[in-house]
Amino acid sequence: MSITFEIPGKRVLSSAQLTAFQSSATYNTITSYIEILNASVVGARLTDACSESLGINAILHLLDRIEQLAHETPPIENKASRFGNPAFRSFYDKVESVGLAIRLPSCLILTSAVFKLAPSLHADLPGLDQNATPELTTYFSQAWGNRERIDYGSGMELNFLCWLICLDRLQVVTASDHTALVTRVFWRYIQIMRVLQSTYWLEPAGSHGVWGLDDYHFLPFLFGSAQLRGTSQLVRHKFVRPKAIHDPEIVDELSKDYMYFSCIKFINSIKTASLRWHSPMLDDISAVKTWEKVNSGMIKMYQAEVLGKLPVIQHFLFGSILPYEGPPPPSSDESHHGDGHVHEGWGDCCGIPVPSAFAAAQKEREPGNRIEGPGIRPVPFD
Template sequence: MITDQQQTNGGPAAGSDDNLPRKRILTQAHLKAFQESETYKNLVGFVEELNTAIIGKKLSSVTESSIAVKTILEILDKVESIARETPPVDNAASRFGNPAFKTFYDKVEEQSVELHDKLVTSGLLKEQDSIPELCVYFKESWGNRTRIDYGSGMELNFLCWLLCLRKLGVITEADDEAVVLKIFWRYIAIMRYLQSTYWLEPAGSHGVWGLDDYHFLPFLWGSGQLADHKHLRPKAIHDPEVLEAFSKDYMYFACIQFINSVKTWAKVNEGMIKMYKAEVLGKLPVVQHFYFGKLLPFPDISGLDEEEAEQDEHGHIHAKGETGWTMDCCGIPVPSVFAAAAAAKGDGSSTQGLVQPRSGVKPIPFD
């Protein structure tokens, strides 16, 4: 939850590029510092706060909206208008991103200050000096101009834009439900239009998030909507009639329906190959179990410096002094889906005899 104490007034000085947001994470050390920062806590807290607000809520649940929500929706409507006024150019020779996206992007950037002025004129934004900072996150929300692509990193920028509006007091906790079910869902609708109109390439697609090349948060908050549903189970996503009946009410079903409309088995297969390379062959905790021999030789690394390492009681290799792969390998035991299912029943039983309790292991919550 974002508390009043965490809200900030003001931002970078207008016209001061030194104070504008810029990329800072370049190394693992940078990433670790970010994950331990107040910004990270605020970001995760905001996601969880919004998630809590929409549990059990349909997309149509919000019937009344604040002036802030209505103004933000007007800003998003203008972005869609810019896109519709900027049709794709003839690009039949290429199956990749349409160059007209760059024109759209430039128009959004040019009009960003004017669009944010709506927040000032409506009395929602008291500190006009914050607009340059807001504009950076806003323009980055729509894709990458150079690569003509889009991915969860750009979606993250939209989340950051919303978080900044929250910290500036433009939107409040009372708006949380509408922020997800109206503002964010409107953003997703516009992004689907941009993706299909300009053929935006997936940014680093591995086919990970339910095989969606572009988005993560609709699945996170979409599952939140369904978290306490008494009848709809996860397996329902495989039923076309269920998707048709509930896609207008729940983000998760709408996303799966969209995927089914654009995916082919060839595309799924391509994504699975990329995923295998990234999530199996590309993960140290996995490939450290790979045995190299005469038939499958290890490459010559004589010219490289080898990092000092040690083997733990599980047979896993760690850098000198490292105690484990955080929580998912040698640290606290992570329950399997079978154990989680048994715990959810509340009777301590195993699932169909497949899960047997391990003596000496302290049970941990599945939350």
């Protein structure tokens, strides 16, 4: 039976719709897929060999092209601001506008809309029904951040996960690829996002980062804690406990193999003071006795704080592969913004613009910017 694909769009604007989403087939698809990927990397290291199909290789090639676009789009001079660099919008437009011109007769003129809906980036994915390209590219484009606000958060990270779900449903990848989807594809995505965050000083979406884990990401900690389940396999650190994140030597050594420790090393590289100051949730989690409990807690936390929060899910995109089946949106007299979303509480959703930690770190390195003297302590972040 043929599938009628559609361009994904926002559907959830109220608490009632959010509740319906949480009991829907799409919600179950997302949570089940997270659990499948999570189980696929238990005890697996980033450096371990794993099955890499033609689909995985094609996806990695596509991601390489995204990083290349970033290197081809340097930040503009913007010393007066610690907020997002406007050059990110040029990068974003390039991601959307890498079109099919190289595959079509030169006499054919494409509109910008067609360029956006049919990027050549997806043309080489094996076995992909090209009718699905507009639906896929919507999730893909939205996974790199918000063009207007020049920010990034767990909602954009969720778009990348949805892109992977769609590729799985469309059989570009199969069950044998699940480990590689995490340790190769998803981790490559995180590495590219770090390039974008550091190059364009992307602001954390909302006003509070990802609930004390990381300014931008959640899933690397979820999958990363799965990798560390059963760490008795480790040689030098036979019984690595969650509290090991406070040991710089262990963090440095294990960062090559485990997402969790790599993220801790990254955070420590751009923020001063201790985790208690800038990542209180990570500091609290370090007191948990086992990685099994950390991992199960991360899954519950993701369901509650990402998939269960209206400020995040009101931006979720529903299409044909991940459909919306709940009640219609609220009446137009309900208070909402012109861009089609509501606020349920101060500081959520769009939040108050927060300068990038990369900007603060850069200013800290510049000579003459530090205030020094008796009793003066460095500010851990701003």
